[in-house]
Amino acid sequence: MTANRTASDDKLRAFLDREAKALGFADIRICRADEAANHADTLRHFTKQGYHATMGWMQETLERRAHPSALWGDVRSIIMLGFNYGPDEDPRPLLAQKDKANISVYARHRDYHDIIKGRLKQLSAKLLSRLRDSHPGGEIKVFVDTAPVMEKPLAYRAGLGWQGKHTNLVSRDFGSWIFLGAIFTNLDLPADEAEVDHCGSCRACLDACPTGAFPAPYEIDARRCISYLTIEHKEPIPHEFRPAMGNRIYGCDDCLAACPWNKFAQTAAEAKLQARDDLKAPALRDFLGLDDAAFRAHFTGSPIKRIGRNRFLRNVLIAAGNSAETSLVPVIEPHLSDPDPLVQGAAIWALGQLLPPPQLTEWAGRLAAGESDPYLQQEWQQALNKE
Incomplete structure (x- = not known):
């Protein structure tokens, strides 16, 4: 003081x-x-x-x-x-459960x-x-x-x-x-002493980033940050970052969770900030079937609601494409006809990751031939030309 x-x-x-x-x-x-x-x-x-x-x-x-x-x-x-x-637990082990959706800790309540x-x-x-x-x-x-x-x-x-x-x-x-x-x-109140930086030579948070979003210590490039890409970014997510997203459908906690100072962390005492059970490890399959009304109802009171159903589905479809779960194909396929190109494009990419090109030809022939949207044409082309 x-x-x-x-x-x-x-x-x-x-x-x-x-x-x-x-x-x-x-x-x-x-x-x-x-x-x-x-x-x-x-x-x-x-x-x-x-x-x-x-x-x-x-x-x-x-x-x-x-x-x-x-x-x-x-x-x-x-x-x-x-x-x-x-x-109440380290969020990182959930990253290995590819059929589950990983939601940033702050948005689970x-x-x-x-x-x-x-x-x-x-x-x-x-x-x-x-x-x-x-x-x-x-x-x-x-x-x-x-x-x-x-x-x-x-x-x-x-x-x-x-x-x-x-x-x-x-x-x-x-x-x-x-x-x-x-x-x-505008009141003059008794002030406290400033804190000092205790990071030292530690690089745990920097090395944990799956997309290399830190050009230097204490600097972040939002263009490469999964939190930005899944929440603030309104356009298709660049292809170079989609595999690194894994099953992260809203935000990313990797740099936060890697910090050694978390050994002193305490579980949230506020009941309203404790994770909802249905958002701790939800199945991707359950989210893939949400229409706009169901999305809004499910995420009432949640920060996730503010990105809207289409951006949310974009993220979930990318996670589905990263899951290696071909059983998800039947619930991905309907999104090829979604009214929003953002959702359509993510669905094309997801199927391109889960199925070999020959199995995409039926959909491609039916949907891609008359496609006029350059973005969707590009998504089909990349999915069909995948080695």
Whole structure:
């Protein structure tokens, strides 16, 4: 903690610690806005290299994202909170079960945005109520991963953890399994000391990446990241990354799970962030039959719902193609006639992986001959010419 703290500061901090823990937060730390680093140069380098892929909003919000005061000129203090979502087991063994769908740990339960934002508002209300008489005019803004806020560097500066070589936050108490929330305020609050980087010479997270998405330590190229490709990317997934996706249908935990600091991780205590049983190791077959209504019903309250049925099926079909399970062919075949080329193309690729070209000729002759979409023509051509 910083020097020159008063007894009043200590009481306020004890109050915040107590209330944050009561709301389910695993940790709380505070930094001053004027001590936060300006990340404009880092962001310009990131976007200049094209590492942001199709996420154009990162360029559009670069100046506002660079420093907290650019987003809100009156901000004086930033309260950073961590919410533990540690799994009850290592998610990596599921990668070997090719007929199962591997969903990122963070998406196996309720959407964390809704849970955390509500509790940030509760904590903010308690803080303003406590300081109403001594600090009139106090204002607060809360953020959870949806505004141009550099949450991870701010968490680093506040002492919540440090940004590992995989660019995600690492906590000495919770490893890599921690959600972040931020409370911006115009109040002067007692600040904490910044954390230090404890990665040392370790490369576990970098070496674990199946697509080589880290051009250097502390840098990530979204264009090669399976999390980006399966969630944010709206177009067909490039062929070069499809085999490496394996059975990952939504996100990827490889770099997070590889971190040695996870030996201190704890299983999520919050019931709403504990994995749904039906999302721990679901069968690919069960997802291949979902229409739009069934998809929406199955993923109500889940972050998976936001990518929509078509992108979701694109991912599931690629996983099916990687499964070596020819028994899935009958449930893949109907998607050759799907109205969305994104789904059709993934179905063609999946069948091309599971069947030799001669067995594709019937479908190719019936569907590919009159195909006018260049993308689908290319998918058929590659499937039929596979050695």
